[in-house]
Amino acid sequence: MLFDESTLRKLNQLTLIASRIRSGAMKGERRSSRRGSSVEFADYRNYAPGDDLRRLDWNIYARLERPFIKLLEEEEDLAVHVLIDGSQSMDWGEGAQNKFQYALKLAAGLGAVTLASGDALTIGLLQQGKVASEFGPSRGGASLARLFRFLENLEPGGETNLNRAMRDYSIIPRRAGLVILLSDLFANDGYETGLRQLMGRGHEAALVHVLAPDELDPPLAGDIQLVDIETNQTQDVSLDGGLRERYRTRARAWIQSTQAECRKRNIRYLEAVTSQTWDHILLLEMRRAGFVK
Amino acid sequence: MDIYFVPCWRIKQSFFFPLSSYPVSRNPYLVPMQLLTPLALTLAALAVPIILLYMLKLRRKQETVSSTFLWRQLLREQQANAPWQKLKRNLLLLLQLLILAALVFALARPALQVPVVASGSVIVLLDASASMNAVDVNPTRFDSARDSVLDLINGLSPASSLTLILVAEKPQTLIAAETDKSLLRQALDNAQASQGSADWESAFALAAGAGSNSTFVIVSDGGLPESGLPALPGEVRFIPVGASQNNLAISALALRPAQKSPQLFAEVTNYDSADRNVLLSIYFNDQLIDARQLSVQANSSRSLTLDALSNESGIYKATITTPNSNNSLNSLNPPNSQSSINSLDSLPLDNTAFAVFQSSSSRRVLLVSNGNLFLEQLLASLPGIQPFRALPAADGTIQMPNDPFDLYIFDGVAPPELPKANLLFVNPSSNPLFEVGGTYNEFQNMQVDQHALTNFVDWSNVHILQAKTVQTPAWAETLIESDSGPLVFAGETKGQRIAALAFDLKESDLPLQIAYPILFSNLINYLAPPSAFDATRSLEPGESLSILPPSNAERIVVASPSDQAYTLALDQTVFTQTDELGYYAVNFISGDSNHVEYFAVNLFDEAESNISPRETIQIGRSTVTPTASQQIGQRELWSWLAALALLVLMIEWQVFHRRQIPSLPIFRNNLDAEKR
Numbered sequence: 001m002l003f004d005e006s007t008l009r010k011l012n013q014l015t016l017i018a019s020r021i022r023s024g025a026m027k028g029e030r031r032s033s034r035r036g037s038s039v040e041f042a043d044y045r046n047y048a049p050g051d052d053l054r055r056l057d058w059n060i061y062a063r064l065e066r067p068f069i070k071l072l073e074e075e076e077d078l079a080v081h082v083l084i085d086g087s088q089s090m091d092w093g094e095g096a097q098n099k100f101q102y103a104l105k106l107a108a109g110l111g112a113v114t115l116a117s118g119d120a121l122t123i124g125l126l127q128q129g130k131v132a133s134e135f136g137p138s139r140g141g142a143s144l145a146r147l148f149r150f151l152e153n154l155e156p157g158g159e160t161n162l163n164r165a166m167r168d169y170s171i172i173p174r175r176a177g178l179v180i181l182l183s184d185l186f187a188n189d190g191y192e193t194g195l196r197q198l199m200g201r202g203h204e205a206a207l208v209h210v211l212a213p214d215e216l217d218p219p220l221a222g223d224i225q226l227v228d229i230e231t232n233q234t235q236d237v238s239l240d241g242g243l244r245e246r247y248r249t250r251a252r253a254w255i256q257s258t259q260a261e262c263r264k265r266n267i268r269y270l271e272a273v274t275s276q277t278w279d280h281i282l283l284l285e286m287r288r289a290g291f292v293k
Numbered sequence: 294m295d296i297y298f299v300p301c302w303r304i305k306q307s308f309f310f311p312l313s314s315y316p317v318s319r320n321p322y323l324v325p326m327q328l329l330t331p332l333a334l335t336l337a338a339l340a341v342p343i344i345l346l347y348m349l350k351l352r353r354k355q356e357t358v359s360s361t362f363l364w365r366q367l368l369r370e371q372q373a374n375a376p377w378q379k380l381k382r383n384l385l386l387l388l389q390l391l392i393l394a395a396l397v398f399a400l401a402r403p404a405l406q407v408p409v410v411a412s413g414s415v416i417v418l419l420d421a422s423a424s425m426n427a428v429d430v431n432p433t434r435f436d437s438a439r440d441s442v443l444d445l446i447n448g449l450s451p452a453s454s455l456t457l458i459l460v461a462e463k464p465q466t467l468i469a470a471e472t473d474k475s476l477l478r479q480a481l482d483n484a485q486a487s488q489g490s491a492d493w494e495s496a497f498a499l500a501a502g503a504g505s506n507s508t509f510v511i512v513s514d515g516g517l518p519e520s521g522l523p524a525l526p527g528e529v530r531f532i533p534v535g536a537s538q539n540n541l542a543i544s545a546l547a548l549r550p551a552q553k554s555p556q557l558f559a560e561v562t563n564y565d566s567a568d569r570n571v572l573l574s575i576y577f578n579d580q581l582i583d584a585r586q587l588s589v590q591a592n593s594s595r596s597l598t599l600d601a602l603s604n605e606s607g608i609y610k611a612t613i614t615t616p617n618s619n620n621s622l623n624s625l626n627p628p629n630s631q632s633s634i635n636s637l638d639s640l641p642l643d644n645t646a647f648a649v650f651q652s653s654s655s656r657r658v659l660l661v662s663n664g665n666l667f668l669e670q671l672l673a674s675l676p677g678i679q680p681f682r683a684l685p686a687a688d689g690t691i692q693m694p695n696d697p698f699d700l701y702i703f704d705g706v707a708p709p710e711l712p713k714a715n716l717l718f719v720n721p722s723s724n725p726l727f728e729v730g731g732t733y734n735e736f737q738n739m740q741v742d743q744h745a746l747t748n749f750v751d752w753s754n755v756h757i758l759q760a761k762t763v764q765t766p767a768w769a770e771t772l773i774e775s776d777s778g779p780l781v782f783a784g785e786t787k788g789q790r791i792a793a794l795a796f797d798l799k800e801s802d803l804p805l806q807i808a809y810p811i812l813f814s815n816l817i818n819y820l821a822p823p824s825a826f827d828a829t830r831s832l833e834p835g836e837s838l839s840i841l842p843p844s845n846a847e848r849i850v851v852a853s854p855s856d857q858a859y860t861l862a863l864d865q866t867v868f869t870q871t872d873e874l875g876y877y878a879v880n881f882i883s884g885d886s887n888h889v890e891y892f893a894v895n896l897f898d899e900a901e902s903n904i905s906p907r908e909t910i911q912i913g914r915s916t917v918t919p920t921a922s923q924q925i926g927q928r929e930l931w932s933w934l935a936a937l938a939l940l941v942l943m944i945e946w947q948v949f950h951r952r953q954i955p956s957l958p959i960f961r962n963n964l965d966a967e968k969r
Contacts, residue, residue: 086896089359089360090359092358092359093359099359184359184360186360186362187362188360188362213360214365215358215360218358220356222352222354223353223354224353224355224356225353225354225355225356226355226356226357226358226361226364227355227356227358227361228358228359228360228361228362229355229357229358229359229360230359230360231361232363233361233366234355235361235365235368236353236369237364240951241951243367246367247364247367248364250363250366250367251366254363265811293810
C-alpha cells in the first residue's frame with residue numbers, strides 16, 4: 001500500500017490550484033476564463049449575428065435600445081499532468097529515501113488530490129526519451145485504485161533524456177493544464193527545452209526536484225572511482241575534505257541556479273530531499289509553494 | 294664510485310670559468326663525494342614494488358553513485374583552475390619515493406672527502422696539563438684541543454681506528470683502537486684537563502706500545518720537554534693549541550723556620566713578553582697581612598721575603614691580581630672573585646699559591662733503661678723533645694705506663710709485649726720484631742750505607758767493643774754494617790717505625806764522636822717526626838705524600854680543596870689524590886678529639902706556567918712542525934639523509950591523514966548531525 005487512510009483523508013481536503021484557469025470539457029469546480037452558462041454574471045458584449053438570443057439582456061435592450069449579450073462565468077475542471085522521471089538515476093537511496101519510490105508517492109498524492117477534486121489526471125512515466133507508460137486522463141475518486149495499481153507497477157531504468165521525452169509527451173494533443181515534472185534533473189541535455197515546449201502548448205509547468213541527501217553531501221573519502229549507476233560512466237576522484245566541501249558548494253549552487261531559471265520562466269519549483277517525509281512535502285511544502293490550495 | 298658535486302654558489306662563476314678548464318685534482322670547485330657501500334643502491338629496486346602497490350591501489354575502490362553529473366562538472370572546473378591537481382593526486386607516491394630515495398642513499402653511506410690531519414691507525418696524544426686550562430682560546434685551550442680531536446674523529450674514514458691518550462700526571466688511554474665514532478666522541482667528552490704537569494715520557498711509552506706504523510697526533514700547547522723524549526714508531530703530527538703567552542705566576546712560596554719566627558719567601562714570575570705590574574697579596578688564615586705592588590719585567594722574576602711572622606700554625610696564601618682592580622690595600626675581603634683573577638692573565642691556575650706553617654709541638658719520648666747517661670743527656674738536649682724515663686723493676690719486669698708516647702727507646706731491655714708505637718732498640722734483647730743472637734767482637738770494614746738517616750754521619754773513628762748478632766728484617770734497611778753483620782737498621786712495618794742499634798753505647802766510643810748526635814737526631818726525627826708529614830715543602834700536583842699518623846689516631850680523613858673527603862686506613866700512610874691545587878686538611882680523629890694538619894699543593898712548574906704556544910716540538914732527533922690537513926678523511930652524510938627521510942615521512946603521514954579524516958565514522962556522524 002502506498003497510502004494509509006489518514007493520509008488519504010488529508011489529501012482529500014486539498015485542491016490543486018492553477019493560476020491560469022483553462023477551459024475544460026466538463027463543468028468542474030473551478031472558474032473558467034471562458035464565459036459560459038453558469039449563473040454568475042461576468043460581462044456584457046455587443047450582439048453579433050448568430051448569437052444565442054436566449055442570452056440577450058432584454059432589460060438593457062429596453063433601456064438603451066441596443067442589443068447586448070450578457071456573459072456569464074463558466075466553471076471548468078483542470079487537467080493535471082504528472083510526469084515522473086523513470087531513469088535509472090532515480091533508483092537511488094535506501095528504503096523510504098529511494099528517490100523513485102518517493103516520486104511515486106508524490107505522484108500518487110498529487111493524483112489523489114486531483115481525482116478527489118474532480119480534476120482530470122494524466123500520469124506519464126518518462127523513460128529512454130519517450131513516454132514509457134501513461135495513466136489517464138481520468139477523473140473521479142473511483143479511478144484512485146486504478147491509479148495506485150498503475151503506480152505500483154512502474155520500474156525505473158534506462159537513461160535520462162527529459163527533453164525528448166517531454167517533446168514526445170507534447171506531440172499528442174492534450175488538454176492544456178498543469179504539468180508537474182518529478183525529476184532529479186541529472187540529465188546531460190537539461191530539461192528546459194522540454195518544459196518550454198510543453199508551455200508552448202499552453203500548459204503551466206511546475207518542477208519538483210527530487211534529491212537524495214547523499215547526493216548533496218556524499219559520505220565518500222579517499223581515492224575512489226565513482227560509477228554512474230545510469231550510464232556506467234566512471235570518474236576518478238581523490239576525495240579530501242576540501243573537495244568534499246567544494247562538492248557541497250557546487251550542488252547547492254546547482255539547485256539555486258535551477259531555482260532561478262525556473263522563476264525566470266514562471267515555473268514553480270520545489271526542492272524535495274528524500275530525507276523529509278513525502279507527505280510533509282505534499283501537505284506543507286507544496287502548499288507553501290502554491291501547488292495546492 | 295665518485296660523484297662530483299658543484300656547490301651551487303659556484304655555478305655562477307663557472308659560467309665564466311668553465312669547470313673543464315681545471316685539472317680535476319686541482320679544481321677548487323669540486324668536492325669529491327664517495328659512496329661507501331654503493332651496493333646499497335640496489336635497494337632502489339624497492340621503488341618498483343612501491344609503484345606497483347600504488348598502481349594496484351590506484352585501481353580505486355569503486356563507489357556507485359546515482360549520477361556523476363555534478364562530479365564531472367566539479368572536476369572540470371577544478372582541472373581548469375589548477376593544473377597541478379594531477380600531481381597532487383600522486384603526492385603520496387612522490388613522497389614515498391622520496392623517503393625511499395633518502396633511505397637508500399643513506400644506506401649507501403655517502404661521504405664527503407674532507408682534508409684531515411691523519412687517517413688510518415691514529416694515536417692521539419691529548420695534552421691535559423695545567424697549561425691547557427688557559428683561557429686565551431675561547432673557552433679554554435683544552436676545549437679547543439678537544440674540538441680539534443673531534444674534527445679528526447668526524448673525518449675518520451670507516452677503516453681508520455683511533456686511540457686516545459690523555460696526557461696528564463698519569464697518562465691514561467681513554468679508548469684504544471676504536472672505529473666506532475660515537476664511542477670515540479663519548480670518550481672524548483669524558484676527558485678533562487688536569488691541574489698538574491704532564492708526564493710526556495710515560496705518555497710516549499704508552500703511545501709507542503699502542504701501535505707501530507701508526508700516525509701519532511700530538512694535540513698540545515707545546516709544554517713538552519725540550520729533549521729526552523723517545524722517538525715514536527711512526528709519523529708524528531702536531532696540532533698546536535693556544536694563542537697567547539700572557540701569564541704571570543707565583544713561581545715559589547715557601548716558609549722557613551728562622552730563629553724566632555718563620556720567614557716567608559714568595560716569587561712572582563712574568564712569562565709575558567711585556568713588563569707587568571702586579572699586586573701581590575699575602576694572607577694568613579684568610580687575613581690580609583701584606584700586599585705590595587711589584588713591577589715584574591718581561592721573562593723575569595721578582596721575589597719577596599717577609600720576616601717576623603706569627604709562630605702559630607696556619608696557612609699562608611699568596612695571590613697576584615691586577616693592581617688597579619678593586620683589591621686595594623684597604624680591602625678587607627680577600628680577592629677571590631674569579632673575574633679579577635681572570636683579567637690578570639690567561640692562566641688563572643698559577644695566580645694563587647699556598648704554604649703551610651706547622652709549629653712544632655714537643656714529642657713525648659719514653660726511655661726504658663737501667664740507666665744510660667749518654668742517652669738521657671742527648672734526649673734532654675734535642676729540641677722539641679719531652680723525655681721520660683722508666684726503670685725496670687729489680688726482677689727485670691717492666692711496668693709500662695698507660696699514657697701513650699710518640700717514641701719508646703728500649704736500652705738493653707724489652708717488655709714481653711711491645712707497645713704499638715715507634716720503637717728504638719739500643720743493645721736489643723730478644724723481642725718479637727727481629728731475631729737477636731749472641732755477641733761478637735770482630736768488626737771488619739765498618740761502613741755507612743747511603744741513606745737519608747745517615748747524612749753527615751762520619752763513622753771512620755768509631756770503635757765498638759762488642760755487638761749482638763741481629764738480622765736485618767725484610768721491612769728494614771741496613772744503615773751501618775760491618776762484615777759480621779748489621780750494626781744499625783731502620784724501617785717501617787704495620788704503621789710502626791722501628792730502628793735498632795745492635796751494640797751497647799757504653800761498649801763503644803760512639804757517644805764521644807761527632808756522629809753520635811747527628812745519627813740520633815736523624816733517627817729520633819725519623820721515629821718521632823715533628824708532625825705527621827713534612828708540610829714545609831709544598832707538593833706538586835699528583836705527587837704522593839707519606840703520612841705517619843700519631844699513635845692515638847683512629848681514623849684519617851683528608852679533605853681536598855674542593856671539599857672532597859678521602860678516608861685513609863691507618864696502615865695506609867701514602868696519600869696520592871693530590872690532583873687539585875690548593876691546601877688539603879688532614880684530620881687525625883681519635884675518639885672525640887680531632888687534630889688537623891695541613892699541606893699545600895702548588896703548581897710551581899715553569900713548563901706549565903710558561904704558556905707561550907710553541908711553533909715546533911722536538912721529538913727524538915726530529916723537529917715536528919704544525920701539520921696542515923693533508924690526508925683525505927671522510928665526513929659521512931647518512932644521518933642528514935635519515936633525518937630527511939624522517940621529515941618526509943612525517944609530511945607524508947600528515948598528507949595521508951588529511952585525506953582520510955572524512956571517512957572516519959566519527960566525522961560521518963558529525964556530518965549527519967549537520968544535515969539534520
